Amino acid sequence: GESVGLHLPTLSVQEGDNSIINCAYSNSASDYFIWYKQESGKGPQFIIDIRSNMDKRQGQRVTVLLNKTVKHLSLQIAATQPGDSAVYFCAEAGYSTLTFGKGTMLLVSP
Amino acid sequence: GAGVSQSPSNKVTEKGKDVELRCDPISGHTALYWYRQSLGQGLEFLIYFQGNSAPDKSGLPSDRFSAERTGGSVSTLTIQRTQQEDSAVYLCASSQDRGRIAKNIQYFGAGTRLSVL
Numbered sequence: 001g002e003s004v005g006l007h008l009p010t011l012s013v014q015e016g017d018n019s020i021i022n023c024a025y026s027n028s029a030s031d032y033f034i035w036y037k038q039e040s041g042k043g044p045q046f047i048i049d050i051r052s053n054m055d056k057r058q059g060q061r062v063t064v065l066l067n068k069t070v071k072h073l074s075l076q077i078a079a080t081q082p083g084d085s086a087v088y089f090c091a092e093a094g095y096s097t098l099t100f101g102k103g104t105m106l107l108v109s110p
Numbered sequence: 111g112a113g114v115s116q117s118p119s120n121k122v123t124e125k126g127k128d129v130e131l132r133c134d135p136i137s138g139h140t141a142l143y144w145y146r147q148s149l150g151q152g153l154e155f156l157i158y159f160q161g162n163s164a165p166d167k168s169g170l171p172s173d174r175f176s177a178e179r180t181g182g183s184v185s186t187l188t189i190q191r192t193q194q195e196d197s198a199v200y201l202c203a204s205s206q207d208r209g210r211i212a213k214n215i216q217y218f219g220a221g222t223r224l225s226v227l
Contacts, residue, residue, distance in 0.1 A: 032213045043114070043201055043218030044153070089152060093213055096166045097143060100152040 012107045019077040021104045023090035028071060032093035035064060035075045038103070039086045047075070047088075082108045112136075114219035116202050122225045123192055131187040131222045135204030142185050143203040143216060144177055153201060159185060160207065192226045199223050 013019050025033070031052040036044035048059045050066050050073075057064050063076040073090050085108045091098040115134040123129050135142050144156040155169040159179045170176070174192075179185040189196055203216035 041220065043220050046215050046217070049215065096158050097155050098216065102152040
């Protein structure tokens with residue numbers, strides 16, 4: 001079946017740096033993507049979404065970029081804080097549910 | 111309620127026993143999802159409810175797994191004759207129902223950590 005995957009399993013950054021988490025998807029027909037953040041012991045928390053008719057969407061300190069040509073999605077976190085330490089998942093919307101990638105762990109050092 | 115609530119938060123059981131996991135979705139959310147998350151892995155879709163019916167149960171790994179939802183609210187995931195490979199975190203999510211269902215943001219509970227000894 002189609003899959004969604006991440007390039008980097010772990011990303012370590014210093015507090016204040018910008019972080020970029022990448023995700024590749026394989027279904028060229030996919031038209032909706034979501035990024036979730038999961039802290040230890042908690043369920044995934046919605047961060048930001050993007051539809052395929054957009055290339056970029058910005059939230060508070062976060063930006064999602066979508067490159068449909070190469071089927072690539074990225075999440076940029078500006079001025080990364082220790083509280084951003086978590087596992088980040090991209091997810092691709094099928095008809096009735098989401099297909100999640102394996103996740104990238106972001107470690108932020110003070 | 112304020113968020114998706116799952117119980118118990120942790121469950122330890124012996125191989126061969128049956129377990130029931132409960133999910134209380136956000137009030138008013140008609141769609142409810144169950145996922146399984148193994149250690150260090152992504153989320154594996156199990157089943158999706160729209161109201162009390164389950165249009166998509168394609169992710170249930172075997173006939174030992176079943177789920178029901180009553181009153182369009184609470185859902186129970188049942189695993190019969192548990193095996194060690196069933197050990198995982200079972201996550202529930204709910205969403206509103208607008209347009210194509212998968213485009214509605216899913217809100218997750220904290221999960222039930224199941225350990226089968």
